[in-house]
Amino acid sequence: MTGILAQTIAMTSFGNDYLKTGKSISFYPKNSTFQHCNFVDFRELKKKNFFASKKEIVVSKNPMEWFEHLKSNNCKKLRLYYQKVKEDGHKMAGMVGGGGHWYIETIYPTHSDFWISRWNHDKNLAEKPWQVTYIKAMENRPILNQQFDVSQTIEDLKTCLENIIDFAHQETTENWVKIFKNAKETLENENPESDFYHYDLIIWNNYDLENKQLLMSASKAFVFGGMGSWNDLSFEKKETEDTYTKLSSQLYNTMMKSINCAINKDNL
Incomplete structure (x- = not known):
């Protein structure tokens, strides 16, 4: 993040x-x-x-x-x-x-x-x-108050992570597999914020567990950056490169939706 x-x-x-x-x-x-x-x-x-x-x-x-x-x-x-x-x-x-x-x-x-x-x-x-x-x-x-269904968004993020875990296992290193698996496991973690860098990111008590799981999973899957990040990978085969780009785009867009969903569905 x-x-x-x-x-x-x-x-x-x-x-x-x-x-x-x-x-x-x-x-x-x-x-x-x-x-x-x-x-x-x-x-x-x-x-x-x-x-x-x-x-x-x-x-x-x-x-x-x-x-x-x-x-x-x-x-x-x-x-x-x-x-x-x-x-x-x-x-x-x-x-x-x-x-x-x-x-x-x-x-x-x-x-x-x-x-x-x-x-x-x-x-x-x-x-x-x-x-x-x-x-x-x-x-x-006009008021937008952008909202998404939490349960459906969790399923969407889980599917994206499963797909990219499979790709990472076949085409990249174990380190990337570990990162994406950790993000996926966070969707079922009873204390998802326990090891997050920004320990004070939100007022945790104001959010349901599903919201926190969704937010933390998306945050831990945020591998998109500059040199040395997931964006820095490239592949010789065009088919592999195309799959990498497609899965990356799907994950990123679903992460953005997940963060939005998690924060906008609070108990306030």
Whole structure:
């Protein structure tokens, strides 16, 4: 899982809890998804007057201020929204901004706004080089609240993993087989989050076991990146290469759906 996606998930989960309870939570900057971030702010495109062009205006200086801003404006809940850009999006998943777009949908009684993050790297900031801004990219849109059936999505992900395990066993190394098997076994793990790097990714108690299994399985199957990743493989035979590309695309798209499904089907 990329750091961008992990933070978007965390923002959605902790934000929902705040919108429901109104309680101040220990989230920013302590959450692990912020560990390399110099700042995280929130901006809207606004005009100072009728004749001026739109400029970015900071509306919240950090995630906790943003949660308060949303609640004070009668936001009801947050949902993830994934927008696929290309059929072979998995090939660009390791790049900043690649692999499709993840939005946070802020849902109000009659409309939704959609926020997307922009990450800038400053090499002069050694310990925390990332400067993150969430932009309100779309506003006053129809409510989407993208939902998928959890049980069916689990079956879809299981099938994808079984297919790619077979391929990996025949055409790659045992290490890839082990990774995909671990992801598949997570779908039946009673404590799926136990060995996950972002131990504080979501508020675990707010989600059913199936949701957590689905989220963690998809996260552990996230092998798409740059050099040394699953994307870096190639095969001499065209038939094998075509199968590899097809299975990779299927797994990636199902992973994105799984993450979306797991987070949007919460108990809030």
